[in-house]
Amino acid sequence: VYKRQFPKSVRVEHLLTFTSGIPSFIESFSFEAGGKRRPATALQIAETVASLPLEFAPGEDFAPSLSNPAVLGLVLERAAGTSYEDLVRTQVLSPLGMDNTAYGRSPGDAVGVSFAEAEHLVPDTEVDPRAFGPAGGWSSTTGDLAKLYTAMLGGHWGTQLTHRAWGDNALARPYGFATTSVAGKDAFYWLGRIDGHSHAVVLVPEDNLVVLHLGNSEVVPGEQVALSVAKLAYGLHVPAREEAREVPVPAASLAHYAGTWVLTPKDRELLEACLLYTSPSPRDR
DSSP states (O other), rough: OHHHSSOTTTOOHHHHHHHOOOOOOGGSSHHHHHHGGGOOOOOHHHHHHHHHOSSSTSSSSSOTTTHHOOOOOHHHHHHHHHHHHHHIIIIIHHHHTTTTTTSSSTTTEEEEEEEESSSSEEEEEOOOOGGGGTTEEOOOOOHHHHHHHHHHHTTTTTTHHHHHHHOOSSSOOOOEEEEETTTTTTEEEEEEEEEEEEEEEEEEGGGTEEEEESSSSSTTOOHHHHHHHHHHHHOOOOOOOOOOOOOOGGGGGGHHHHTTOOOOOOHHHHHHHHHOOOOGGGGGO
């Protein structure tokens, strides 16, 4: 599928640096409507976006489309002749001793919470992480992820690859990360968000600094938390986060609209169910 349907201008380097222009598969109606509730293979995900037009010419812009790692996972499967899950387990998890990392959900995993329609947090157990395939199907711990990022900052996979991973490539972009700065130093970050969860990582290669944030609420700004912790590590001042506040509106200013309010059929049903409303007679309507 990758070779047959994706434009030939899309290269592996574009997938690694999020510059391919391939639209994100999670933005589709089918994924939101039900796709995120069931596992998907790298091939299945690639097929959903292979025929879509590119958002920009490969290499000419940057967009955090999750289709990039999903298609990259398919490329790895074809090159290695094995499944993406097995490949990651044998090449990354086992060598680094990441024993608390698994594909999909595991017993004892933290349950995410999301805002319900009534504007209160409720457990969110319907989303299957495996629906994201190579774009985020894993569950892990801060301890295991610290092993991964420490290895990425060091020479575990060879100094040449490590150097290229942090921006020394033809497109001048790091592999799999967005760029920022902390205390005047080059830094790299990424955030992951699915229903009920918000995670982030910030790395400063010059000082081997790794900051991880794993949160089980989608409303927590993971990127902001991780960046704030990184700044605190350098003794920088971090201003308190300003929460949204209710804006008081004088009741008199609403008087103009009071005469235009009407009850919808749904309103009437709710009121009648609460015995707070008696349907007027036809003469009074």
